[in-house]
Amino acid sequence: MQDIVLIGLNHNTAPVELRECIAFSEGDARAALAHLADIPVLDEVMLLSTCNRVEVLLVSKKPDDAIQETKRFLSRFNDLPLERFDASLYVFRGDEAVGHVFRVASSLDSMVLGEPQILGQIKSAYQTATLAKTSGVLLNRLLHRTFFVAKRVRSETGIGGNAVSISYAAIELGRKIFDSLKDKKVLLVGAGEMAELAVEHLIRHKAGDIYVANRTFERGVNLAKKFNGRPIRFEEILDTLRHVDIIISSTGSADFIIRKKQVKVVMKQRRNSPLFFIDIAVPRDIDPDINRLNNAYVYDIDDLKGVIEENLEDRRKEAAKAERIIDEAVIRFREWYENLNVIPTIVALRGKMETIAGAELEKTMQALRHLPETDRVAMARMMQATLNKIMHNPTQLLKSDSPHINKSAYLDFTRRLFKLDE
16 A cells, blocks of 8 residues: 655754755755655656755655655755764654644644735745656645645634734734724835835725835835835935824834934824834834823834734634644545545455366366356356355455544455565
8 A cells, every 4th residue: 555754854953054055945845845756656746845844745655765765866966965964854654744734734733823925925836747758646635635624723713813023913913903904095105025024904994105215225125016015215304204104114224214303203294194113123223202192002022922822823823723633634535545445455365266266167077078058157147146255354444434443454455465565
């Protein structure tokens, strides 16, 4: 029988310096998959490589050999001695491998619990495997069930709810303040990674005009262009405050960029319409004394971290519900997998018995050539009736849905006992 095996390392088992050595670029992943497919003991294979994990999912009739060959391949392809990363590898087989795939896709095994990106990465890895024709019956079924399970986890639990990244939390805070960010004007001060992530969330929530200010104007122009925003110079920040609703600041400045006395003047020009500052910089960009002005509100990174920790705790509670969904899905997949082998095993067992009985009947017929044809037909019928009765109990046992029966063990034992694979 074939076994499903997963070999990999992730952010929990290997530091980033080691993950960098093992990680595959998109082009490398395609080449690596082709090499893996050439390993004789690997019947099916898929490769997943992200910044936080590298995993090889495979199907093999000789799982022990497949594990060793895959480890040697990872060493050879990355020009890295096996002893450098062997201790960081985890190996799962059967139900454990299936459950791990379900957990990864449902983001229960992610660095940030509930993050949505991993499912898209798995879908991409699976597409690469299907295009390379390295996935077959078992992996195709497993991955389709994986996508279904991940969707169930998302829809039936709150695992993906609430903000757990600084940038996302900042946008969620703005959404709570205004109920909706639709058409709200936003000024981003700083054009780094956190600002870029914030812009992505803003666009998703249909925010209005987005202004980008950065000390290096060219960088601000590039970010603004990427998201159809408007670049402004640092000197224009105060003027822009007059007509925006939210300011999100994330620069590397050592001192305040916007001070209370400056905002006091702006608030008069705004006729005291609300102005919200979300400061995700360390050190802070926004003078906290601005909070003392009427209708001016400042939230800093500590405010956001409190929200994030509460949200993570909520996600952890929802993870228990997700684990139940996954445990159920693993059982269902095992039932499908075992039934996949029941019919071929029954057919092979009956075929072997018919071959043996037919050969013995033929010998007997040779010694009893004087028998009339009607007797010969009767003996053949008797042989078939006897085989039917002999096969009845094994067939019922192998087809049984009883939870007390380890069908996989019975199937394996039957194939070994009658040497059906020889």
